[in-house]
Amino acid sequence: MKKLLLFYILLSGCTSQAQKQTFDLISYTTPKGWKVDKKESTVAFTKEDNTKGIFCVITLYKTVDAGDNPKENFDNTWESLVKETFTDAQPEMQPVSEDKGWTAESGYASFEKEGISGIVLLASTTGFGKLANILILTNTDIYEKEMTAFLESIDVKKPTTPENKKQVQEQIGNASNSPVIGLWGFYNSESYGNMLTGGYFRKEYTFYTDGSYQYRRKDWSTTVKEILFVYETGTYTIIGNQVTISPKQGKKEWWSKAASQQTNEWGKRLRVANQKLEKITYNFEIKYLSGMEKNYLMLRSANPTERDGKKSNQNNSLHEFSYSQRKLNESLIDSPPGTKN
Numbered sequence: 001m002k003k004l005l006l007f008y009i010l011l012s013g014c015t016s017q018a019q020k021q022t023f024d025l026i027s028y029t030t031p032k033g034w035k036v037d038k039k040e041s042t043v044a045f046t047k048e049d050n051t052k053g054i055f056c057v058i059t060l061y062k063t064v065d066a067g068d069n070p071k072e073n074f075d076n077t078w079e080s081l082v083k084e085t086f087t088d089a090q091p092e093m094q095p096v097s098e099d100k101g102w103t104a105e106s107g108y109a110s111f112e113k114e115g116i117s118g119i120v121l122l123a124s125t126t127g128f129g130k131l132a133n134i135l136i137l138t139n140t141d142i143y144e145k146e147m148t149a150f151l152e153s154i155d156v157k158k159p160t161t162p163e164n165k166k167q168v169q170e171q172i173g174n175a176s177n178s179p180v181i182g183l184w185g186f187y188n189s190e191s192y193g194n195m196l197t198g199g200y201f202r203k204e205y206t207f208y209t210d211g212s213y214q215y216r217r218k219d220w221s222t223t224v225k226e227i228l229f230v231y232e233t234g235t236y237t238i239i240g241n242q243v244t245i246s247p248k249q250g251k252k253e254w255w256s257k258a259a260s261q262q263t264n265e266w267g268k269r270l271r272v273a274n275q276k277l278e279k280i281t282y283n284f285e286i287k288y289l290s291g292m293e294k295n296y297l298m299l300r301s302a303n304p305t306e307r308d309g310k311k312s313n314q315n316n317s318l319h320e321f322s323y324s325q326r327k328l329n330e331s332l333i334d335s336p337p338g339t340k341n
Helices: 072-082 144-153 167-174
Strands: 021-023 026-028 035-038 042-049 056-067 097-099 102-113 116-127 130-138 182-192 193-206 212-220 226-239 242-257 266-274 279-288 292-299 319-324
Touching: 026 056, 026 144, 056 144, 072 102, 072 116, 072 130, 072 242, 072 279, 130 144, 193 319, 212 242, 226 266, 226 319
Parallel strands: none
Antiparallel strands: 021 026, 035 042, 042 056, 056 130, 097 102, 102 116, 116 130, 182 193, 182 319, 193 212, 212 226, 226 242, 242 266, 242 279, 279 292, 292 319
């Protein structure tokens, strides 16, 4: 199996005479007899033999804007594509490959998930302000010849419009240029049938210009005796359309309700627990919804988190969370006594 992973021929140019297909900046020759699943941001090639229980899946990802540090780009991609879905293992890195202004970092690790075990290989290619990723999952070396031929056929082309590397690097290193800066909230009113109960469930992210963030959550439900308050702080970094959130500290607090039953008043603190600190990389997008007349921060991740919850019941589907933009002084979450807002 290890021999299978001694190829990392990512930038070899066109060596095959077969007709090539193009996906974004990547051209390739489709392996014969493989199932092809093409989507907006990925192209996946699958070959399997159910009688023998063997498989191989190769996924090409659409290029994204990125900084000019290939290893950092690889590490962030491993965190979001591999670690969150397949394995916590650190990758065994392979020699760096350079060609035509592109630099490829690659590494692999064993994985076991839902009774399936195999090898996951990630190859990340950085150049011209762009990042291209290839992810391979397999549990056999039977398809080694076909995989190698496919990788040898791949050519990553230079963007037709030169990227402004300085601008991209400033976006990564200087949080003050980030479009996510500010207050973003998710607000859900509790209802019973068609009637609102007065209860609510609220979550807010505040991203600051110094690269730090604050997350708060408050649940005030008429069906639960206690108020749940969650507070978390940490740092964030942005590379292209990916934001990585790195928590430093966090607490969960349960409070009794005020005797008045007012939702903006607090009773007594009943108990405290540590918040699960989950470092995660999201794909993010800011959308303007004309019907709501406001911007929304869309966060997408491969796995659910305790912080955001779960928004998909399908395997291998992204979880998507939306937070509406608000002014910094318009938070809808009041902190309990003794906690800074």
